Amino acid sequence: MKQRTFFRKSVIGAGVLALGFSVGIGVFQPTTAEAFSLGKIGNAVVSTAAQQEKVVKSLEYYENEGRNELFEQLKSSDGVIEDSYLNEELDRIMTRLTSSIAKSEPSVMNKPYNYFINPQTAFNAYCSLGHNVSVNAGVFSFVDNDEDKVAAVVAHELVHGQKKHPINGAKKKLTVEFVQKVVGSQMNSGSRLAVDVVATNVKATGVTKPNEWEADNIAFTYLTEAGYNPGAPAALWQRVIDHMGKGGGKGLFDDLLNPSTHPGEKERRDNYSKKITEYSNNKVSVNSATGEIKINNKPFMKPVAAANMSSLERSYLIAGNLAVAYHGKGTLSTASNDDGVVRLGDLSIVQPCAGDTSVDELVKVLNGIQ
Numbered sequence: 001m002k003q004r005t006f007f008r009k010s011v012i013g014a015g016v017l018a019l020g021f022s023v024g025i026g027v028f029q030p031t032t033a034e035a036f037s038l039g040k041i042g043n044a045v046v047s048t049a050a051q052q053e054k055v056v057k058s059l060e061y062y063e064n065e066g067r068n069e070l071f072e073q074l075k076s077s078d079g080v081i082e083d084s085y086l087n088e089e090l091d092r093i094m095t096r097l098t099s100s101i102a103k104s105e106p107s108v109m110n111k112p113y114n115y116f117i118n119p120q121t122a123f124n125a126y127c128s129l130g131h132n133v134s135v136n137a138g139v140f141s142f143v144d145n146d147e148d149k150v151a152a153v154v155a156h157e158l159v160h161g162q163k164k165h166p167i168n169g170a171k172k173k174l175t176v177e178f179v180q181k182v183v184g185s186q187m188n189s190g191s192r193l194a195v196d197v198v199a200t201n202v203k204a205t206g207v208t209k210p211n212e213w214e215a216d217n218i219a220f221t222y223l224t225e226a227g228y229n230p231g232a233p234a235a236l237w238q239r240v241i242d243h244m245g246k247g248g249g250k251g252l253f254d255d256l257l258n259p260s261t262h263p264g265e266k267e268r269r270d271n272y273s274k275k276i277t278e279y280s281n282n283k284v285s286v287n288s289a290t291g292e293i294k295i296n297n298k299p300f301m302k303p304v305a306a307a308n309m310s311s312l313e314r315s316y317l318i319a320g321n322l323a324v325a326y327h328g329k330g331t332l333s334t335a336s337n338d339d340g341v342v343r344l345g346d347l348s349i350v351q352p353c354a355g356d357t358s359v360d361e362l363v364k365v366l367n368g369i370q
Contacts, residue, residue, distance in 0.1 A: 081116075238310065291310075
């Protein structure tokens with residue numbers, strides 16, 4: 001299969017998204033069809049310091065010079081979606097986020113991310129060793145192909161890669177729990193772990209709550225620097241909360257429901273909501289109980305549910321647009337009605353739906369608040 005690339009047409013990627021993300025949002029579990037069974041190997045192998053050293057060297061190999069070999073194995077084992085629309089969307093996201101990361105971490109240009117879309121329908125993504133990233137097709141369908149929300153998932157995974165969560169977690173787990181069962185029978189030519197063994201076992205190894213919080217917090221900076229809506233991460237988590245409230249959590253968010261490795265969904269939403277307020281210079285806020293948006297502590301609007309989004313999900317997206325406007329230190333442009341869209345200068349704030357406050361009234365309120 002063709003390797004997707006940019007900067008030389010090869011964007012190389014790193015760990016897994018914890019909505020699920022693999023060192024991150026969600027976790028892929030090995031299937032019965034994969035290369036080997038730990039249970040069958042049993043205690044046949046005796047762990048030694050030398051064997052553990054071989055495992056560490058194997059992981060370093062797939063983290064660095066062998067990362068493209070691992071990438072091809074991940075594609076082979078997970079499957080690849082070739083949908084041109086989705087791949088073009090992911091190309092744009094990876095290009096924008098990589099450029100954003102490079103502003104503060106230029107080394108990313110020396111190790112660009114490999115990435116692909118796999119056919120899994122669960123809401124999940126992962127970043128594995130070697131800056132190898134995969135996004136489930138289920139991520140796109142879950143957010144109705146909203147690029148800002150998909151970017152929120154991907155940004156989380158890229159933090160895992162930049163902070164080396166996959167390799168650090170793999171070293172910690174595989175040398176202690178894994179080596180006794182696998183080393184020996186699973187070494188490639190007796191010196192290196194076989195690539196299929198690594199591909200199967202490092203997708204979600206060693207993820208911790210601190211890793212998840214770090215990924216969430218830094219991802220917000222990656223997103224805003226790339227020009228995505230600052231409200232998208234909070235809106236994304238609100239959508240998860242809404243879906244779980246309808247009984248749709250089982251199977252779709254398996255890893256998200258693991259409290260030992262992932263923060264609670266409401267905690268994550270509220271953390272991102274605070275970041276919207278901070279980004280707006282403490283001007284914009286959302287009431288998580290009512291969905292009311294305030295500017296300078298004055299009511300602006302309370303959106304209705306629309307377009308497959310709850311009232312709260314829309315609130316976070318609208319608040320994100322406002323946060324961009326208030327992020328700068330200069331004088332705001334006058335609000336206007338641009339063919340049914342509330343704008344501040346050339347910035348679109350909201351297109352009211354049936355049941356919302358009218359566009360002219362919102363323009364009046366916004367100009368009055370300023």
